[in-house]
Amino acid sequence: MTMSWHMMVEFEPPLIACVVSNANFSFAALRATRECVIAIPPRKLAATVVTVGNVSGRNIDKFTEFGLTPMTAARVAAPLIAECFANLECSVSDTRLVPKYNLFILEVLKAWIDPAQKRPKTLHHQGFGTFVVDGPTIKLKSAKP
Amino acid sequence: MTMSWHMMVEFEPPLIACVVSNANFSFAALRATRECVIAIPPRKLAATVVTVGNVSGRNIDKFTEFGLTPMTAARVAAPLIAECFANLECSVSDTRLVPKYNLFILEVLKAWIDPAQKRPKTLHHQGFGTFVVDGPTIKLKSAKP
Numbered sequence: 088m089t090m091s092w093h094m095m096v097e098f099e100p101p102l103i104a105c106v107v108s109n110a111n112f113s114f115a116a117l118r119a120t121r122e123c124v125i126a127i128p129p130r131k132l133a134a135t136v137v138t139v140g141n142v143s144g145r146n147i148d149k150f151t152e153f154g155l156t157p158m159t160a161a162r163v164a165a166p167l168i169a170e171c172f173a174n175l176e177c178s179v180s181d182t183r184l185v186p187k188y189n190l191f192i193l194e195v196l197k198a199w200i201d202p203a204q205k206r207p208k209t210l211h212h213q214g215f216g217t218f219v220v221d222g223p224t225i226k227l228k229s230a231k232p
Numbered sequence: 233m234t235m236s237w238h239m240m241v242e243f244e245p246p247l248i249a250c251v252v253s254n255a256n257f258s259f260a261a262l263r264a265t266r267e268c269v270i271a272i273p274p275r276k277l278a279a280t281v282v283t284v285g286n287v288s289g290r291n292i293d294k295f296t297e298f299g300l301t302p303m304t305a306a307r308v309a310a311p312l313i314a315e316c317f318a319n320l321e322c323s324v325s326d327t328r329l330v331p332k333y334n335l336f337i338l339e340v341l342k343a344w345i346d347p348a349q350k351r352p353k354t355l356h357h358q359g360f361g362t363f364v365v366d367g368p369t370i371k372l373k374s375a376k377p
Contacts, residue, residue: 094239096251096333104249104335106241130370137372183328184337188241190249192333208367211356216374222353222367225275227282229361 088113089140091212093125098232101195103177109189112144117191121179122163125193126171130208130220137216162196172207174199233258234285236357238270243377246340248322254334257289262336266324267308270338271316275353275365282361307341317352319344 088111096102103125107114117123128136135153142149150157150166157166160176167174176199181192208221233256241247248270252259262268273281280298287294295302295311302311305321312319321344326337353366 092240094249094251095237096335102333104239104333106239133370134372137374141375181329181332184326187326188247188249188337190241192329209364210370211366213369214377216372218370218372219354219366220368220370221356221364223365224358225278225355225363225365227279227361227363229282230286232359 088144089136090125096192101198102180103175103193103195105191105193106189107191114189116144117179118182118185120164122165123177123179123193124160124163124165124167125175125177126168127173127175128168128170128210129172129204130210132170133210133218133220136210136218160197167199169201172201172204233289234281235270241337246343247325248320248338248340250336250338251334252336259334261289262324263327263330265309267310268322268324268338269305269308269310269312270320270322271313272318272320272352273313273315273355274317274349275355277315278355278363281355281363305342312344314346317346317349 088107090105090107093103093105096104107117135155139149139153149155156169158169160167163176163178175195176197177193177195179191180194184190210218210220212218235250235252238248238250241249252262280300284294284298294300301314303314305312308321308323320340321342322338322340324336325339329335355363355365357363
Protein backbone atom coordinates (compact mmCIF):
# COMPACT_ATOMS: atom_id res chain seq x y z
CA MET A 88 0.00 0.00 0.00
CA THR A 89 0.94 3.65 -0.21
CA MET A 90 1.25 5.37 3.16
CA SER A 91 1.45 9.11 3.81
CA TRP A 92 1.10 9.58 7.54
CA HIS A 93 4.14 8.50 9.54
CA MET A 94 6.77 9.98 11.84
CA MET A 95 9.82 9.11 13.89
CA VAL A 96 9.10 8.40 17.57
CA GLU A 97 12.46 7.32 19.01
CA PHE A 98 16.08 6.83 17.93
CA GLU A 99 16.98 3.93 20.23
CA PRO A 100 15.26 1.60 19.76
CA PRO A 101 14.23 3.07 16.38
CA LEU A 102 10.47 3.56 16.51
CA ILE A 103 8.08 4.87 13.86
CA ALA A 104 4.41 5.77 14.22
CA CYS A 105 2.11 5.41 11.23
CA VAL A 106 -1.58 5.57 10.40
CA VAL A 107 -3.05 2.80 8.24
CA SER A 108 -6.76 3.12 7.46
CA ASN A 109 -8.88 0.23 8.63
CA ALA A 110 -10.48 0.31 5.17
CA ASN A 111 -7.19 -0.96 3.71
CA PHE A 112 -6.28 -4.59 3.11
CA SER A 113 -2.91 -3.76 4.72
CA PHE A 114 -4.62 -2.90 8.00
CA ALA A 115 -5.85 -6.48 8.44
CA ALA A 116 -2.49 -7.83 7.29
CA LEU A 117 -0.59 -5.64 9.75
CA ARG A 118 -2.81 -6.68 12.63
CA ALA A 119 -2.55 -10.36 11.73
CA THR A 120 1.18 -10.62 10.94
CA ARG A 121 2.37 -7.82 13.27
CA GLU A 122 5.16 -7.00 10.83
CA CYS A 123 5.76 -5.04 7.65
CA VAL A 124 8.34 -3.38 5.43
CA ILE A 125 8.32 0.39 4.93
CA ALA A 126 9.84 1.05 1.52
CA ILE A 127 10.81 4.61 0.63
CA PRO A 128 10.29 5.41 -3.05
CA PRO A 129 12.48 7.74 -5.11
CA ARG A 130 11.04 10.53 -7.23
CA LYS A 131 10.90 8.45 -10.40
CA LEU A 132 8.40 6.09 -8.74
CA ALA A 133 5.86 8.90 -8.08
CA ALA A 134 3.33 7.67 -10.65
CA THR A 135 3.61 4.11 -9.32
CA VAL A 136 3.12 5.36 -5.76
CA VAL A 137 -0.22 6.90 -6.75
CA THR A 138 -1.37 3.86 -8.74
CA VAL A 139 -0.41 1.46 -5.94
CA GLY A 140 -2.38 3.64 -3.53
CA ASN A 141 -5.52 3.59 -5.65
CA VAL A 142 -6.05 -0.18 -5.85
CA SER A 143 -6.37 -2.90 -3.23
CA GLY A 144 -4.09 -5.89 -2.74
CA ARG A 145 -7.23 -7.89 -2.04
CA ASN A 146 -7.72 -8.28 -5.77
CA ILE A 147 -4.30 -8.15 -7.43
CA ASP A 148 -0.60 -8.80 -6.86
CA LYS A 149 0.75 -5.27 -6.93
CA PHE A 150 4.37 -6.37 -7.45
CA THR A 151 3.48 -8.16 -10.69
CA GLU A 152 0.92 -5.60 -11.80
CA PHE A 153 3.17 -2.56 -11.38
CA GLY A 154 6.57 -4.01 -12.23
CA LEU A 155 8.03 -3.88 -8.74
CA THR A 156 10.67 -6.40 -7.64
CA PRO A 157 10.22 -8.18 -4.30
CA MET A 158 13.40 -9.03 -2.37
CA THR A 159 13.63 -11.30 0.65
CA ALA A 160 13.87 -9.50 3.98
CA ALA A 161 16.10 -10.71 6.81
CA ARG A 162 13.87 -10.35 9.85
CA VAL A 163 10.28 -10.31 8.54
CA ALA A 164 8.23 -12.32 6.04
CA ALA A 165 7.09 -9.25 4.07
CA PRO A 166 9.28 -8.48 1.02
CA LEU A 167 11.48 -5.45 0.41
CA ILE A 168 10.92 -3.42 -2.78
CA ALA A 169 14.12 -3.43 -4.84
CA GLU A 170 13.27 -0.17 -6.67
CA CYS A 171 13.00 1.80 -3.41
CA PHE A 172 16.12 3.54 -2.08
CA ALA A 173 15.46 2.49 1.52
CA ASN A 174 13.60 -0.42 3.10
CA LEU A 175 12.83 -0.73 6.81
CA GLU A 176 11.90 -4.10 8.26
CA CYS A 177 9.49 -3.46 11.10
CA SER A 178 7.54 -5.24 13.80
CA VAL A 179 4.41 -3.84 15.43
CA SER A 180 5.35 -2.88 18.97
CA ASP A 181 2.31 -1.01 20.30
CA THR A 182 -1.32 -1.15 19.21
CA ARG A 183 -2.95 0.87 21.99
CA LEU A 184 -3.97 3.66 19.62
CA VAL A 185 -5.11 1.35 16.81
CA PRO A 186 -8.78 1.03 17.86
CA LYS A 187 -9.33 4.79 18.03
CA TYR A 188 -6.91 6.23 15.43
CA ASN A 189 -5.56 3.32 13.34
CA LEU A 190 -2.17 4.42 14.69
CA PHE A 191 0.54 1.76 14.96
CA ILE A 192 3.90 2.03 16.72
CA LEU A 193 6.52 0.08 14.77
CA GLU A 194 10.04 -0.91 15.74
CA VAL A 195 12.59 -0.92 12.94
CA LEU A 196 14.44 -4.25 13.15
CA LYS A 197 16.69 -3.80 10.13
CA ALA A 198 17.27 -0.99 7.63
CA TRP A 199 18.52 -1.28 4.04
CA ILE A 200 19.62 1.33 1.55
CA ASP A 201 20.35 0.96 -2.15
CA PRO A 202 23.92 2.26 -2.52
CA ALA A 203 23.36 2.68 -6.27
CA GLN A 204 20.86 5.48 -5.61
CA LYS A 205 22.98 8.52 -4.70
CA ARG A 206 21.27 11.37 -2.86
CA PRO A 207 17.74 10.21 -3.69
CA LYS A 208 14.92 12.76 -3.57
CA THR A 209 11.95 11.92 -1.38
CA LEU A 210 8.30 12.66 -2.13
CA HIS A 211 6.15 14.61 0.34
CA HIS A 212 2.44 13.95 -0.19
CA GLN A 213 0.11 16.95 -0.10
CA GLY A 214 -3.06 15.05 -1.02
CA PHE A 215 -4.90 13.85 -4.15
CA GLY A 216 -1.81 13.05 -6.21
CA THR A 217 0.11 16.23 -5.43
CA PHE A 218 3.63 15.80 -4.09
CA VAL A 219 6.48 18.14 -3.26
CA VAL A 220 9.89 16.76 -4.17
CA ASP A 221 12.98 17.47 -2.07
CA GLY A 222 14.74 20.65 -3.13
CA PRO A 223 18.00 22.17 -1.86
CA THR A 224 19.68 21.17 1.40
CA ILE A 225 20.52 23.75 4.09
CA LYS A 226 23.21 22.98 6.67
CA LEU A 227 23.26 25.06 9.85
CA LYS A 228 25.23 24.58 13.04
CA SER A 229 23.17 22.85 15.73
CA ALA A 230 23.96 21.51 19.18
CA LYS A 231 21.05 19.06 19.06
CA PRO A 232 19.82 16.22 16.84
CA MET B 233 10.35 25.08 21.02
CA THR B 234 11.37 23.55 17.71
CA MET B 235 9.61 20.28 16.89
CA SER B 236 10.57 17.80 14.19
CA TRP B 237 8.50 14.69 14.77
CA HIS B 238 4.83 15.08 13.91
CA MET B 239 2.24 13.64 11.52
CA MET B 240 -1.39 13.90 10.51
CA VAL B 241 -3.67 11.37 12.21
CA GLU B 242 -7.17 12.28 11.02
CA PHE B 243 -8.92 14.80 8.75
CA GLU B 244 -12.19 15.13 10.68
CA PRO B 245 -11.74 16.09 13.43
CA PRO B 246 -8.26 17.29 12.41
CA LEU B 247 -5.78 15.39 14.58
CA ILE B 248 -1.99 15.59 14.72
CA ALA B 249 0.43 13.35 16.58
CA CYS B 250 3.72 14.78 17.82
CA VAL B 251 6.65 13.80 20.01
CA VAL B 252 7.89 16.32 22.57
CA SER B 253 10.86 15.19 24.65
CA ASN B 254 10.25 15.13 28.39
CA ALA B 255 13.61 16.93 28.74
CA ASN B 256 11.99 20.02 27.18
CA PHE B 257 10.35 22.87 29.07
CA SER B 258 7.49 22.60 26.54
CA PHE B 259 6.74 19.05 27.69
CA ALA B 260 5.77 20.25 31.17
CA ALA B 261 3.88 23.21 29.68
CA LEU B 262 1.94 20.97 27.30
CA ARG B 263 0.99 18.58 30.07
CA ALA B 264 -0.05 21.41 32.40
CA THR B 265 -1.98 23.63 29.95
CA ARG B 266 -3.14 20.86 27.58
CA GLU B 267 -2.95 23.28 24.67
CA CYS B 268 -0.41 24.72 22.25
CA VAL B 269 0.12 26.43 18.92
CA ILE B 270 1.99 24.66 16.12
CA ALA B 271 3.57 27.38 13.98
CA ILE B 272 5.01 26.39 10.59
CA PRO B 273 8.12 28.38 9.68
CA PRO B 274 9.06 29.44 6.15
CA ARG B 275 12.50 28.82 4.69
CA LYS B 276 13.84 32.22 5.69
CA LEU B 277 13.35 31.34 9.37
CA ALA B 278 15.63 28.27 9.16
CA ALA B 279 18.43 29.79 11.25
CA THR B 280 15.93 30.95 13.88
CA VAL B 281 14.38 27.48 13.98
CA VAL B 282 17.76 25.98 14.91
CA THR B 283 18.57 28.66 17.48
CA VAL B 284 15.14 28.37 19.10
CA GLY B 285 15.64 24.61 19.30
CA ASN B 286 19.00 24.91 21.04
CA VAL B 287 17.94 26.96 24.06
CA SER B 288 15.31 26.47 26.72
CA GLY B 289 12.34 28.72 27.46
CA ARG B 290 13.03 28.06 31.14
CA ASN B 291 15.67 30.77 31.05
CA ILE B 292 14.70 33.29 28.36
CA ASP B 293 11.72 34.73 26.46
CA LYS B 294 12.34 33.34 23.00
CA PHE B 295 9.98 35.80 21.29
CA THR B 296 11.97 38.78 22.56
CA GLU B 297 15.35 37.10 22.21
CA PHE B 298 14.89 36.00 18.58
CA GLY B 299 12.73 38.82 17.21
CA LEU B 300 9.54 36.81 16.80
CA THR B 301 6.14 38.50 17.08
CA PRO B 302 3.48 36.90 19.29
CA MET B 303 -0.14 37.27 18.16
CA THR B 304 -3.21 36.46 20.20
CA ALA B 305 -4.86 33.14 19.37
CA ALA B 306 -8.63 32.69 19.29
CA ARG B 307 -9.11 29.39 21.09
CA VAL B 308 -5.98 28.86 23.21
CA ALA B 309 -3.84 30.98 25.55
CA ALA B 310 -0.57 30.21 23.73
CA PRO B 311 0.40 32.85 21.14
CA LEU B 312 0.65 32.48 17.36
CA ILE B 313 3.95 33.41 15.68
CA ALA B 314 3.32 36.20 13.16
CA GLU B 315 6.37 35.34 11.03
CA CYS B 316 5.17 31.77 10.41
CA PHE B 317 3.04 31.10 7.32
CA ALA B 318 0.63 28.82 9.19
CA ASN B 319 -0.43 28.57 12.83
CA LEU B 320 -2.53 25.76 14.27
CA GLU B 321 -4.29 26.24 17.60
CA CYS B 322 -4.40 22.84 19.28
CA SER B 323 -5.70 21.11 22.37
CA VAL B 324 -4.26 17.88 23.75
CA SER B 325 -6.81 15.16 23.11
CA ASP B 326 -5.03 11.93 24.03
CA THR B 327 -2.09 11.33 26.35
CA ARG B 328 -2.10 7.53 26.51
CA LEU B 329 1.25 7.27 24.72
CA VAL B 330 2.89 10.12 26.62
CA PRO B 331 4.37 8.07 29.49
CA LYS B 332 6.10 5.59 27.16
CA TYR B 333 6.91 7.64 24.03
CA ASN B 334 6.28 11.35 24.83
CA LEU B 335 3.69 11.12 22.03
CA PHE B 336 0.75 13.51 22.20
CA ILE B 337 -2.43 13.45 20.10
CA LEU B 338 -3.55 17.02 19.39
CA GLU B 339 -6.81 18.28 17.94
CA VAL B 340 -6.55 21.35 15.73
CA LEU B 341 -9.20 23.81 16.95
CA LYS B 342 -8.40 26.65 14.55
CA ALA B 343 -5.98 27.10 11.66
CA TRP B 344 -4.49 30.35 10.35
CA ILE B 345 -2.47 31.14 7.25
CA ASP B 346 -0.60 34.30 6.36
CA PRO B 347 -2.07 35.29 2.97
CA ALA B 348 0.94 37.53 2.33
CA GLN B 349 3.21 34.47 2.10
CA LYS B 350 2.52 32.96 -1.33
CA ARG B 351 3.52 29.33 -1.90
CA PRO B 352 5.81 29.16 1.14
CA LYS B 353 8.52 26.50 1.19
CA THR B 354 8.58 24.18 4.20
CA LEU B 355 11.67 22.86 5.96
CA HIS B 356 12.18 19.10 6.44
CA HIS B 357 14.59 18.35 9.28
CA GLN B 358 17.19 15.66 8.70
CA GLY B 359 19.03 16.11 11.99
CA PHE B 360 21.78 18.30 13.51
CA GLY B 361 20.88 21.48 11.63
CA THR B 362 20.46 19.92 8.20
CA PHE B 363 17.18 20.62 6.42
CA VAL B 364 15.79 19.84 3.00
CA VAL B 365 13.70 22.66 1.54
CA ASP B 366 10.65 22.00 -0.63
CA GLY B 367 11.54 21.69 -4.29
CA PRO B 368 9.27 21.23 -7.32
CA THR B 369 5.64 20.12 -7.10
CA ILE B 370 4.36 17.06 -9.01
CA LYS B 371 0.64 16.73 -9.77
CA LEU B 372 -0.67 13.29 -10.69
CA LYS B 373 -4.23 12.05 -11.06
CA SER B 374 -5.42 10.27 -7.93
CA ALA B 375 -8.75 8.84 -6.83
CA LYS B 376 -7.83 9.13 -3.17
CA PRO B 377 -6.72 11.82 -0.70
